[in-house]
Amino acid sequence: MTFLKMPNYDIHIEEGGLTHLAKHIKSIYEFDDLFVVTDQNVFDLYHEKLIQSLIGFHLSFVVLPPGEKTKSLDVYHQAIQTLIEKGIKRNHLILAFGGGVIGDLTGFIASTLYRGIPYIQIPTTLLAQVDSSIGGKVGIDLKEGKNLIGSFYDPKFVLIDPNLLKTLPKREYVNGLAEMIKAGLIGDKKLYHYLLENDTVTETEIAESILVKRNVVLLDPYDKKERMYLNFGHTFGHAIEKKHQYETYLHGEAISYGMLIALQIGIHIDETKQELYHEVKELLLKRGLVKEPLLEMEDYRDEIIHDKKFLADGLNFIIVTKPGDVKIVKLKEIDML
Ligand SMILES: NC(=O)c1ccc[n+]([C@@H]2O[C@H](COP(=O)([O-])OP(=O)(O)OC[C@H]3O[C@@H](n4cnc5c(N)ncnc54)[C@H](O)[C@@H]3O)[C@@H](O)[C@H]2O)c1
Incomplete structure (x- = not known):
């Protein structure tokens, strides 16, 4: 296991680290409700494992279509509506569970909904593990260009489990x-x-x-x-x-x-x-x-x-x-x- 420190958050890197997610969450969060934003591919592959590793928590899922088009104002709005319908409050915790698209969009939702909700990053692509989940840049695309709306918003922690990369298509790896x-x-x-x-x-x-x-x-x-x-x-x-x-x-x-x-x-x-x-x-x-x-x-x-x-x-x-x-x-x- 490798542990890196950023000024405002920790990065845990561990093969099989997903099984220790509950422990990390309990160290920063006192409630049982968790709101997981993910895409359909990651949901299909990993929702059972995630539920298994978070026994004792109550999970609400927001499952979005995979791909860059998801980093849009429309999907941002729809995802926020779903989170509100599912009862999210300002001190609840959001999990960004996916590649860079999910990380950027979810981080931006977390930075703006109710003027800021705590969130964590669980990146599932190699690009997201080495790049997009680190550094606090979050945002969405406009038709005029990529990443035109965004902010700097740090997660409470980043959990990187290289085992999740075993299902990644070769081109994405x-x-x-x-x-x-x-x-x-x-x-x-x-x-x-x-x-x-x-x-x-x-x-x-x-x-x-x-x-x-x-x-x-x-x-x-x-x-x-x-x-x-x-x-x-x-x-x-x-x-x-x-x-x-x-x-x-x-x-x-x-x-x-x-x-x-x-x-x-x-x-x-x-x-x-x-x-x-x-x-x-x-x-x-x-x-x-x-x-x-x-x-x-x-x-x-x-x-x-x-x-x-x-x-x-x-x-x-x-x-x-x-x-x-x-x-x-x-x-x-x-x-x-
Ligand atoms: N915030 C930053 O600093 C920063 C830096 C670099 C890139 N980015 C952003 O990251 C985005 C690209 O991220 P990406 O390359 O991770 O793309 P992505 O999130 O679209 O994921 C690529 C594909 O892999 C699938 N996938 C994800 N995890 C998987 C897994 N474990 N097994 C099988 N399939 C899986 C996804 O469903 C998707 O189809 C871009 O929007 C880019 O702007 C942001």
Whole structure:
């Protein structure tokens, strides 16, 4: 079992940790009523296990359709109506039990309903375990763009059980690996080298990956400066996701192409070595995160140059100089030619 501390909450990482959920809840919560927000896939796979591990509590379920479309104003409203119908009060506890979609939506419900209800995160995808459940960003999408409405709202704790990943489809598992490869590249060369050799991860690597994010978030909780390091590969990754209407590529796949483009830019401005680009490219090809012919910077350059983040003096861009070492550079249009 691994235990990490954030300023306002603890992260428990444990194979089989779901069986100890009741103990953790009792340490922070005095009532019997629990409100579980989940999606249909996770409900079908795990509701019996959850009920089993929470004997003695009274559980009310809000079961939502799986997929990104669930992070919408409509579903936010419907889920809140259901919670109110089921009798939720301001001091009740909400469980976000699912992937990043459920975590982001439920966290946002918890941060806004009655001006704030306590909640906990039980992430069930690799991406949610290493990334979205950590750092306090919650929110929903608008048709104008992703994550446009949201807030910073910490859970009471995060419980990560890697056993839950056994049912995850391979493409979703690998999607989470992409964020771990990014974490290794920006902040932990040992983790990066592990991921070069291994296509599955354990509690140890999940914890190492979270530590990279944790350290950056602690330096910059409200996303003003250092948190930007986490955006390695994301500038082009977001442009790729957007240009393909968030349908063709999963987030991890889009940022994988984005990381390769960022490494190429690093080479172009003499900050990154060719060898690193080739090593990362081989790794991402081997894991099926990218395919040849690779997506190229030329096809997304306009999106970047016209992005609101591209200011008169350029764009803050994250470069990996060597595994574990990163730098913010000001990217000018000229650097992208
Ligand atoms: N808040 C943050 O800091 C942050 C960071 C990164 C990503 N995100 C958000 O996370 C979301 C993506 O999260 P995701 O990749 O987890 O997607 P997701 O929540 O849609 O889950 C992916 C799929 O896996 C299924 N699933 C979940 N757990 C499963 C399990 N244990 N076994 C089998 N199937 C399972 C889901 O039903 C879904 O079909 C995006 O909306 C993104 O914006 C947020």
